[in-house]
Every structure is written in structure tokens, then in C-alpha cells.
Amino acid sequence: MSAINASASSQGQKRKREEKDVNSKKVQSDKPPASIYKNLQLAEKPVYKNLQIAESLKAQSKTKKARIDRFQKTENPKFKNLQIAESQKTAPQKARDDAVQKDESQKQDFRNNRQHNPLAAKQNRLLQVRQSLPIWPQATNIRNALLENHVLILAGETGSGKSTQVPQFLHTSAWCTGRVAVTQPRRVAAVSLARRVAEEMGTPLGKSPQSLVGYNVRFDDNVGKNNRIKFLTEGMLLQEMLRDPALAEYSCVVVDEVHERSVNVDLLLGFLRGLVTGTGEAAKKRKGKPLKVVVMSATADTEKLKDFFSEGFGQPPTVDSIPTVNDGEPVLDKEETSVEKSQESSVLSSNKISTCFVEGRMYPVQTEYLSEPTRDFSEAALLQIFQIHRKEPMPGDILVFLTGGDVITNLQQAIEDMIPNVITKDSGLPKLLVLPLYAALSQAQQQAIFSPAPPNTRKVILATNIAETSITVPGVRFVVDSGKAKIKQFRNRLGLDSLLVKDISKSSAIQRQGRAGREAAGKCFRLYTKSNFETLEKDTVPEILRCDLSSAVLTMKARGVNDVMDFPLLTRPSREAMERALLQLLQLDALNPEDGNISDLGRKIARLPLTPAHGRTIIAAADPEMGCLLPVIDIVACFNSENIFVEVKDQDANDEAREARNKLSCRQGDHLTLLSAVQAYASERTDRKQWAKQHLVSHRSMQNVMDVRKQLRAQCQQAKLLTKEELANADDDNLATVSESTGNNILKCFLRGFPTNVARLVPDGSYRTIHGHMAVAIHPSSVLYGRKLEAILYNEFVYTNRTYARSVSAIQMNWLEEIYSGSS
DNA sequence: GAGCACTGC
CATH class of the missing domain: 3.40.50.300 (P-loop containing nucleotide triphosphate hydrolases)
Structure with missing residues (x-):
């Protein structure tokens, strides 16, 4: 483990934040190494644990030894781990054997080339561990399945080794001329899996010319041009699709942890279905190069996934394949019908879809x-x-x-x-x-x-x-x-x-x-x-089904899906929810009112790693009439991080710190209070950690704010919203206090992004939203808590015990008219 | 005078 941490540390130092370099000595010694990835041990994938498990198992009693043996005895019909679709048996055996042979010789080349590699010893040691994984005996079956079919749905329980092994099984296949992408829902998982797979393959990780494995997550791009396997987060792959909707650099996309059903994975599956079946617009841009898709899930919901892809290949969905929510059918009946259906549809989808199940390695x-x-x-x-x-x-x-x-x-x-x-x-x-x-x-x-x-x-x-x-x-x-x-x-x-x-x-x-x-x-x-x-x-x-769809809909529109109601989704949100999102995007000028397609402005918003509302705020701030892009970026960065203000517990907070915190607060509201905190932190050049402590500000979330700010500044420059000169002049040392007119402009920009997040004071002294006339209270965490103002603008509207507006600023009602009469 | 589960570009 120490070797892992050491290499993480060097990576982390290499990518040290620009802002931190100012006081790097101090920060480096205070902070655990490897900044954001120091919590590699927290990685979801217990890849290192598997190793320990396998080794300890071997050393232990005979019964446990027998368990391992059982995992390996897959020929035994009792432990039939893998059910490749019947159809593949009809395919010509010879072509398959040839291809497998070619794969094997390529593999041998890799090994020979690496004979004198210092990493080879470790690779050999790890090979033994890999061979004891439940998925190992299925390598050939998995490779063969994708030789003939386009889609493999793989249900593998915890400890099966699927996340580390499947990419390695595939990248040497003859059809695999491009890269293998492997998506993960979380950053730590993408990074730690990449590190592990690089070790198993005996190559360095990332940008080195010898490296076959890399990863790409937000704030950390570690991909080399010779990488064969690339681990990335789902969001990263979606972002890549903006530049290249055909995903031309890849021969195969492995989508892991599908059972978690993040919005991003649902969108990704929709796009991948279009590419793999050739029905999507973007599929034409692959110029006939096939794309293979492996969908991996911990639970055995393979039927639903299989139906989803079958439908994409033009198979009419059978009646019972339409997702139904608890129709009251006895469970046994359901299972029986799904077995029948699976036999039927494996014929229908011949040469297209394989399914596979691998046992996990768990104790009772x-x-x-x-x-x-x-x-x-x-x-x-x-x-x-x-x-x-x-x-x-x-x-x-x-x-x-x-x-x-x-x-x-x-x-x-x-x-x-x-x-x-x-x-x-x-x-x-x-x-x-x-x-x-x-x-x-x-x-x-x-x-x-x-x-x-x-x-x-x-x-x-x-x-x-x-x-x-x-x-x-x-x-x-x-x-x-x-x-x-x-x-x-x-x-x-x-x-x-x-x-x-x-x-x-x-x-x-x-x-x-x-x-x-x-x-x-x-x-x-x-x-x-x-x-x-x-x-x-x-x-x-x-x-x-549980979230605001405006981001998801904009994601689709920006990737060429005009009819979002028709976009293939594993689970379809209600029409009402989709329409609400479309309406909101229309209000933000992200869609053309004539045809509902994405507008130029919408395209700009879609590129930013923000909600459409925050994206629209940024665009408004870049308008020369407003001229407040840099401060607006600072505030938006705060809204994209955890609360920067540390909880004030009555006893332990000393008066001095509380006073220091109060000095940061701004009478116009929370937006400008956040700005003053960011600017004060950024201008601190000796010891930011100490400054944060003195002001009851969270150093950790402030570091995140600085990362997001840096990224947003770079992206705004790329989008020509910000010139090099403006960026160069953005000097945190020369803090001009925000003038009242700049402050007002900043709030007007937020009003442009959040036109419905407004409430006004009514005669009984409470606030009511201007849309829907709902009662809303200023959250006690706000600097405006208890204040009576003409109107308020808020970043968030949440229901807990009652409805609260969180992150609140004072505005004037006439700004609303101003915004709608003006151009942007 | 309240309370914020968890991710991610």
C-alpha cells in the first residue's frame, strides 16, 4: 500500500494547484500527499482488497481453498458462470479460432517486449492473483462473445474481478484497433482501477510513451497517446461526446456499475445504443468502424438491459419487456415469462447481444x-x-x-x-x-x-x-x-x-x-x-425520475438529439418533467423558440460544467454591459462546492474568529458574501489554511472552489467570453472592493439565470414566490436571515420542515423588467 | 432560529 501512496503522492504534487504554489511549502507539509487522490483507499472498487482476500484465502483452511477451486471449475455445469447467447455457436468456428490465435500472439508480443521492464516482476506476481479471480476462466468466452456480437451485458457480483479484467481481455482483440474506454460513476474508482490495471499489465500509468493505461477525471487528465485502455468518469465521456459524438477514438466502451443508475449512465446508454446499432446520427461518422459495448452491472437486471438494446436493433419490444412498475404479478410468474422471453429474443437478436453472468466472491x-x-x-x-x-x-x-x-x-x-x-x-x-x-x-x-x-x-x-x-x-x-x-x-x-x-x-x-x-x-x-x-x-x-431534467435535456440537445421525447432511455421520465425542463431551457434562451433546437447560446452553456441556470448566469456576466464575469465565476464556483462556511457551534467558536467571519459578510446578501470570502482567501498569500481557520471557513471546500474557478476561467477563455488580458489583469492582490453598481450587476446576472427564483415581501411580513405564490422563508444560515426586504433572489428552494430559500440576496423588482426588456 | 444523503462535467 505504501508504494501506491507514494506514487499517488508524486502524481498529486505534479498536478499541484497553481494557487497553492504560492505557499506550497506550508501547504504541502500540512496536507496529506496526493491532494485529491489521497483517499485512494476509499476507492469503491476493492481491487487491492481482492488481492488480500485471494492471498489470505490460499493460506487458510482447506474449506476455503476448496472455495477457490470451485470458482475455477467452471466447466462443471453446476457452476456454469457464463451464458453466452446460443447464436454464437452457429458462427464459423475457424474465423473465431484464428482471431483468438492472433490475439494470443499479440499478447505474447506484449510480454516479450516487456521482459526487461522493471514493472514486469510485479506484473507476474499479480498474474497469479488475476488467475484466481472468478472471471478469469471466462476470458475466452467473453472475447468470443464480442467477436461476433456488438453488445455484451455482463452481470458480475462483487469480487468477480470484472472491472479490472474485462478491459484487459478486450484490448488485444483483432477488432480492437482503437481504445477501450471504461466508465465509472466516481472519480476515485476511475483512478484506482487505472492504477491497478497498469500494474497488472506491467506498464507505467498515464502519459508515459510506454504506458498502456490512463485515466481522465475532472481536474486530472492522465492519458497518454499510446494508452490502450482509458478509465474515465461517465461525465467525462459525455463531455467527450460534445467534441466527437461518434467516439471515433474508441473501439469499445465498457460501462461499469450500471445498476447505480446515475443520470449520466442513463444518458450514456442512450447514446451508445444509437452508436452501436447505427441508428444514431453520429453513428455514420464512425465510417463503418464497429463500436462494441459492454454493459456491466452488479445485479442480474440483464433482461431489462437486453430489451433496451434489442429494441435499438429494431426488435419490436415484447409486451412484457415494457418496463412496468410493480404490476402486482406474482414474482414466480414474472421469472417464468422472462425466461421464455429470453430464449425468444436471443434468436431475434442473433449476432448482436450476448449476456453473461459471473459469480462473485463473497462470504455468507x-x-x-x-x-x-x-x-x-x-x-x-x-x-x-x-x-x-x-x-x-x-x-x-x-x-x-x-x-x-x-x-x-x-x-x-x-x-x-x-x-x-x-x-x-x-x-x-x-x-x-x-x-x-x-x-x-x-x-x-x-x-x-x-x-x-x-x-x-x-x-x-x-x-x-x-x-x-x-x-x-x-x-x-x-x-x-x-x-x-x-x-x-x-x-x-x-x-x-x-x-x-x-x-x-x-x-x-x-x-x-x-x-x-x-x-x-x-x-x-x-x-x-x-x-x-x-x-x-x-x-x-x-x-x-427524481431530479430536475434541465441539465439532462440540454445534454441531449447539445449532442444532436432534437426530439428528446424520443430519445431511448432505460427509464422514461414523465412527460410533465420533460416539458418542464424544455420550458426552463427556453426561458434561458438555450433553445430556439421556433424549432426548439439548441441555440448558439445553449451550446455555450452545455460546454460549461454547470447547471443550465448557472451557465446562463455566466453568459450574462460576460456581456460587456454587465462586465462582471470574474466575480460571477467566483460565486458560481462556491455554489458548486460544499458549504465554505464552517458550522458555528455556540461554544467552541471564539469571538475573534466570529468577528473575522462577520467582516466577510455583505449586507446585499449571500452571493456577494461568498464573493468577498473567495477574494479574501485568494489574496491571502502566506498561509491560506491558517486564514481559513481564523475566519471559520472550510479550507477543503475553498480549495475546491479554487479548482472550479480555475477551470471555469479557462473554459470561458476558450469560449471567447474572456480575453487573455482580462484574465492576466485578474489579480487577487489588487482587490477593489465591489462597488454597488458592480454588485447590482452581479445580482442581475443571477436573476437572468434564475428568473423564477424570486420572492417578494407581502403585507403580513412573509415572503411569497412570484411564480406560484408559495410561502418561503429565508434560511437561518443566510446573512439576510430575519430581514424584511422588497424582494429576494435565491439560489435554492428546499423543503425540509418548511420551505426555505437558501443563499439569498436582496434585489429590486424593477430589475426584472429591465432584464426582460434588455437583450441578454 | 435551522440543519445538508451521495455523486459528477
Whole structure:
């Protein structure tokens, strides 16, 4: 692991932020190395863990040895891991053998060329580990499947090795003249997988001419011209499609973690279906070069994916392939019909689509339920934790899934209060160490879960959903599942987000349960009844049904999809939601009013890594009449980072710091307050970390703000919204205090991006939105909290206990007319 | 006088 961290460190230093160089000595020593990727251990993919698992398995008992053997005995029909579509057996065997042979000789060349490579030793060591992965025996089958078919749908459970091995199986295939792209939903996963695969292939990672593997994530492009395999985030590949809708540089796209169903992956599958079936406009630009698509998912929802691609190849969807939401059919019947259908459609889609299933490598997890439902899951969790601690042997840490930071803090307190009563000298029980884990914690606090517990101590990790996908907590053998999560939902009619505690889905419960069986057999305690579990929805509602669609629709329009209602999506949002998004884009001038196609302005907005509303704000600010692009970028960068202002807890904040923070605040509202904070931070040239501490500002989110600001400035320059001279003159040292007229212009630009986020004071002293006349209160975190103003503009409208406007500024009603009479 | 699950360009 230390070697990994060391190389991460050099990468991180190479890419050190420009802004940080000013005080680099200090920053480098304070900050853990490898800036943003230092949390590589947090990577979702337990690639390093697989290695440890495989090795420890070998060293262990015969029964476990037998497990490995079983994984390898795939010829045994009992362990038929792979079901390649029947059709391929009819294809000419010889052509296939030739191609395989060619692939093999190419592979041999790679090996020979690398004989004296110092990385080769490591490569050889890793080969042994790779060969023990459940997916390894399927290499030939997988390669053959894509030789003849265009699409492979691969369901591989955790630990199968699919993410690291499939790209390596494919890149030497004869048809693979271009690159293999592998998409991931998260940045850390893309980077750590790339690093691992480079090691396995015995080449350096990234830009070196010898390197065969690279990665590209936001703020970090590490792709070399000889790379054969490129790991990237889903968003990055979509961004590449703006420049090249045909994805001509690739022969194959591997889409990983499809079951997570991010909006981006849904869009990506739609575009890829067009390319692979040749039905999309962009497909013509590939000039006959085929594109192969591998869709990888942890769950066996292969039928839905198969239907989706079959439909693209011109197969009429069978009646039962139309996605239905819980039609009340008994589960058994459903399975039977889907088996019949799969046999039928594998004929229909001959030579097009293969499906495949690979076993995972997991230990058994025993699941227990409450006998009676509980009203308070925190209390139930408290009891459960101590019961586990009393009854279950060591070692074995406990991972508890909860809803949010406040619940976690309270439960932590409750456990610690209880400890002296339970863990007495007479009890002979081991100690308990309680560790919170949620995204808002600092990196250092999150890292605490990776340090081994002190002797004779059991760790209890109280986590949010972050531990379900993003972070793999080591050492866990017991999972306690509250059955709840905070889920964000966008309400079309009201145009607002709500974040509410809801029941999780079955698949989410299963995912949580699986976290107990990664290193050894484990137990999962569900804080609800068995019958309650049965009533849960099968899957979590895909994000595309839960979010504001304006970004997604603009993404489609910018890539040439004019009829967005007709765009192929795995799950179709309501017509109402789509229409709302189209209307919003029209209001932002991102679409032509005549035909609804994307406008020039819309194209500019689509290139920016922002919501359409923030993109429109940027464009408005670049208008010479407004002339406030740089300050607007600073503010927008803040809205794209976590809260830069650290929570002020009444006791621990000293008066001095509070006063320093108050000096940053601006009477016009939160927008200009953010600006003054960014400018003050940026002009600090000696010790920014210290400055942040003194002003109760989060250094971590400020660093992110500076990254986003740098990126936005560069993109604005590229889009000719900003000249080189203007950028050169943007000197943070010569801070001109923002004049009132500049301040007003800044707010007018935000008004252009958020024309409906306005509320005015009504006679009873409350605020009502100008659209919909809904009651709204200024959020207590605002500098304008409690103030009565003619009208307010807000960045966000959220529902929690009541409806709140967050990030609020004072505006004048006559600005609204001004904006609509003016040109931009 | 409230409270922000988690990603991403």
C-alpha cells in the first residue's frame, strides 16, 4: 500500500494547484500527499482488497481453498458462470479460432517486449492473483462473445474481478484497433482501477510513451497517446461526446456499475445504443468502424438491459419487456415469462447481444430481523450494537447504516454514555471505539476508519449511505441496517427539491447486508421486520425520475438529439418533467423558440460544467454591459462546492474568529458574501489554511472552489467570453472592493439565470414566490436571515420542515423588467 | 432560529 501512496503522492504534487504554489511549502507539509487522490483507499472498487482476500484465502483452511477451486471449475455445469447467447455457436468456428490465435500472439508480443521492464516482476506476481479471480476462466468466452456480437451485458457480483479484467481481455482483440474506454460513476474508482490495471499489465500509468493505461477525471487528465485502455468518469465521456459524438477514438466502451443508475449512465446508454446499432446520427461518422459495448452491472437486471438494446436493433419490444412498475404479478410468474422471453429474443437478436453472468466472491451473511417494528431506529441501533458486542466474537467491527450527520452524532453520544455501564471491569468485554463516517467530515476524520483498532477494541462505524457505495470499510463483520436513507426528490409542480428520510429499496438493503461478508462470514441485523422488508420497493427509483431534467435535456440537445421525447432511455421520465425542463431551457434562451433546437447560446452553456441556470448566469456576466464575469465565476464556483462556511457551534467558536467571519459578510446578501470570502482567501498569500481557520471557513471546500474557478476561467477563455488580458489583469492582490453598481450587476446576472427564483415581501411580513405564490422563508444560515426586504433572489428552494430559500440576496423588482426588456 | 444523503462535467 505504501508504494501506491507514494506514487499517488508524486502524481498529486505534479498536478499541484497553481494557487497553492504560492505557499506550497506550508501547504504541502500540512496536507496529506496526493491532494485529491489521497483517499485512494476509499476507492469503491476493492481491487487491492481482492488481492488480500485471494492471498489470505490460499493460506487458510482447506474449506476455503476448496472455495477457490470451485470458482475455477467452471466447466462443471453446476457452476456454469457464463451464458453466452446460443447464436454464437452457429458462427464459423475457424474465423473465431484464428482471431483468438492472433490475439494470443499479440499478447505474447506484449510480454516479450516487456521482459526487461522493471514493472514486469510485479506484473507476474499479480498474474497469479488475476488467475484466481472468478472471471478469469471466462476470458475466452467473453472475447468470443464480442467477436461476433456488438453488445455484451455482463452481470458480475462483487469480487468477480470484472472491472479490472474485462478491459484487459478486450484490448488485444483483432477488432480492437482503437481504445477501450471504461466508465465509472466516481472519480476515485476511475483512478484506482487505472492504477491497478497498469500494474497488472506491467506498464507505467498515464502519459508515459510506454504506458498502456490512463485515466481522465475532472481536474486530472492522465492519458497518454499510446494508452490502450482509458478509465474515465461517465461525465467525462459525455463531455467527450460534445467534441466527437461518434467516439471515433474508441473501439469499445465498457460501462461499469450500471445498476447505480446515475443520470449520466442513463444518458450514456442512450447514446451508445444509437452508436452501436447505427441508428444514431453520429453513428455514420464512425465510417463503418464497429463500436462494441459492454454493459456491466452488479445485479442480474440483464433482461431489462437486453430489451433496451434489442429494441435499438429494431426488435419490436415484447409486451412484457415494457418496463412496468410493480404490476402486482406474482414474482414466480414474472421469472417464468422472462425466461421464455429470453430464449425468444436471443434468436431475434442473433449476432448482436450476448449476456453473461459471473459469480462473485463473497462470504455468507446471516440476516436477522426485528420481531416487532421499532418507532425509533436510533434506539434500536443502540441496543443492537451492545447486543452484538456482548454476544459476538472478536475480531469483527460493526458498521451501522443511518440517515445523516445529526443522527450519527446523537447516537455516538448515546453509545459513549452507555459504555461505562456496560463495559465494566467485571464484564470482561473488549472496548468499543465509535467512529462517525459521512461526506461532510474532513478527510482526516474519514481516514480514521482505516486505522486498525487498538488492541482489544471493537470499532463501531456510524455511517450514512457513503458506506454503501463510495467507501469500503475494512474489518466489518456485522452490519446494522436502519432501513432508512435520506433521499432527494425534485418536485416538478413546485420546482423544488425535498430531502426526506425514506425507506430504502430491497436492492439497497442487500447491498448494505453484503458489506458484512467481504472479509469473512458475517451477520446483518435489520432494524425492521421481515414482512416490512417484503414491502420494500425492489430497486431504488433511478435518479432520472427524481431530479430536475434541465441539465439532462440540454445534454441531449447539445449532442444532436432534437426530439428528446424520443430519445431511448432505460427509464422514461414523465412527460410533465420533460416539458418542464424544455420550458426552463427556453426561458434561458438555450433553445430556439421556433424549432426548439439548441441555440448558439445553449451550446455555450452545455460546454460549461454547470447547471443550465448557472451557465446562463455566466453568459450574462460576460456581456460587456454587465462586465462582471470574474466575480460571477467566483460565486458560481462556491455554489458548486460544499458549504465554505464552517458550522458555528455556540461554544467552541471564539469571538475573534466570529468577528473575522462577520467582516466577510455583505449586507446585499449571500452571493456577494461568498464573493468577498473567495477574494479574501485568494489574496491571502502566506498561509491560506491558517486564514481559513481564523475566519471559520472550510479550507477543503475553498480549495475546491479554487479548482472550479480555475477551470471555469479557462473554459470561458476558450469560449471567447474572456480575453487573455482580462484574465492576466485578474489579480487577487489588487482587490477593489465591489462597488454597488458592480454588485447590482452581479445580482442581475443571477436573476437572468434564475428568473423564477424570486420572492417578494407581502403585507403580513412573509415572503411569497412570484411564480406560484408559495410561502418561503429565508434560511437561518443566510446573512439576510430575519430581514424584511422588497424582494429576494435565491439560489435554492428546499423543503425540509418548511420551505426555505437558501443563499439569498436582496434585489429590486424593477430589475426584472429591465432584464426582460434588455437583450441578454 | 435551522440543519445538508451521495455523486459528477
